[in-house]
Amino acid sequence: MDGIRRVAGEVVRAPFTRRAWRELLYCAAGAIAGVAGFFLVLFTLAPALLISASVLGTVVGLLMIVFVLIMARRLGALHRILLRRVIGYRITAPAPFQRGEGVLGRLDRRLRDRDGWRAVGYAELKLPVAILQGWAVVSVGMGLVDMTYPLVWPLFRNHPAGTRLGPLIAVTPVPDVQVAIDTLPGTLLAVVIGVACVIGGVWLARAIVIADRRLARALLGPSRVSELERTRAIAVEDAAAALRRVERDLHDGAQVRLAAVAMNVGMAQDKTGDAAVRELLDAAQAGLSEALADLRRIARGIHPPVLDNGLADALESLAASSPIPATVRADAARRPSPAIETIGYFCAAELLANAIKHSSANRIEVDIDTRKPDVLRLRVGDDGRGGADPSGGTGLAGLAQRVSTVDGSMTVSSPPGGPTSVTVELPMQMTGRGT
Known part of the structure; x- marks a missing residue:
């Protein structure tokens, strides 16, 4: 009631x-x-x-x-x-x-x-x-x-x-x-x-x-697809920003402190007369040098500082360190978003490493351009023996999967006897971030 x-x-x-x-x-x-x-x-x-x-x-x-x-x-x-x-x-x-x-x-x-x-x-x-x-x-x-x-x-x-x-x-x-x-x-x-x-x-x-x-x-309201794209874009951009922060912390923090410790060990070496102590200090100095080298390598693997100047400069740096003569041609009037730029750099680094390791090439070419609207196009080619197969466990399949996470694509042309050309296309901006 x-x-x-x-x-x-x-x-x-x-x-x-x-x-x-x-x-x-x-x-x-x-x-x-x-x-x-x-x-x-x-x-x-x-x-x-x-x-x-x-x-x-x-x-x-x-x-x-x-x-x-x-x-x-x-x-x-x-x-x-x-x-x-x-x-x-x-x-x-x-x-x-x-x-x-x-x-x-x-x-x-x-x-x-x-x-x-x-x-x-x-x-x-x-x-x-x-x-x-x-x-x-x-x-x-x-x-x-x-x-x-x-x-x-x-x-x-x-x-x-x-x-x-x-x-x-x-x-x-x-x-x-x-x-x-x-x-x-x-x-x-x-x-x-x-x-x-x-x-x-x-x-x-x-x-x-x-x-x-x-x-x-x-x-x-936002569709389910749009919302997923937006959250994915935020996650990728935030991850890229977090990696840049880690790289800066390693570069400006841990590396500086390790370098200071190495200097102090060097000063201690100069002041000690005990052979046993000097031997220990020499071992500590060698360990510190190796640790610094490892830390620099890790920092570059997280986010190379040269990438702050743009993808073209970063690829020029990669090409300069290649044992096989490599040239970079850049036609990029606009810069992509930081996350896309980072993905493009590591794609180029992996393709360049594959070419150096497997192709037996005499020359490598790296091309980037943004002539296609809203697309960053990256091509790495060599005049080597060819035969690269994404399904053969060469790392190309993993690279294609990484590219696809941001709606990119990868095409491979590598007939037996060469030449090899791998083209990666990435969006200039993450889909869902202001799109």
Whole structure:
């Protein structure tokens, strides 16, 4: 019994809460925006698809589709603003659209805009939601009108006896369901109908707002794929930054302290006359020298300092240390992100090491360029004996897997007898980080 009372009290109190009226306000605004957005998208997208299917109208049709995607993103932003400002529900916006290079690159990017197409889907699915939102608002409005009838009757129905007037009509949101009110006591029935309409409209608004929030979160927020790409990009960038910090700490901290210890040991060697002590100090000096060499090698393996000057300079440094003559050709007007630059450097280092170890080449060439929009292209070639096979356990398979973690690709051309050419393509920026 107490449970029934609590439920009944909650049902009756709902129209008097701030939440109810905020949800009704959202339903009113959402119904207008939803219906308008549905017809704007439908009556633009349908002709665009028909026109683009024809040979002569392909360009015009594609441009219209691009306009639809832009408009759908704007409508999605409007719905997110309404949710946030009216009912306080925040949906994270998807990543901003990033334009490609050139007209064709921009067109291709826009037509493959997942978030734009998801916004189109929301605009079309919003119509039944908008209808129910409008119905909830109309129901509450009609209920409030019906509840005024006990006041309307004495104010506007106070006519002399014998005057014949048409009955008042208690309106309801259900089509063809109306109740005629002929007497003052009959207005109490209108009040009952009005209360039912208000309570029903408020609870319908609450239910449809919950459904609309879920639909908006699914289609107007970041997609699962985009969210995974974003978290992956953050993880890769943060890992690269952490490695750079480790390298700086080793270079500026541990190496400096070990060098100071080595100097102190050297000074002790000069001051001691005991042969046994000198022998121990010599052994300590040799151990320190080896430790410093190992530490420098580890630091360079984590993040070579020369990479701070750019990938081209870092590859020049690699080529200079190669026992096989190596040349570097760089056509990189723009620098990739630090994480991509680091991956590119270690790809080149591993390919160069493979060529030195296995190719028996007389010459090695390293080319980098960024002429392809948003792509860093790295090629390492040699005039050796060829026969490199990614499936043969040469390390190329692991390199291809490492490249694929950032949506890169690797192609190998190495016929028996040579030459060998390995091309790695990496995105200039991690997908999901501001894309």
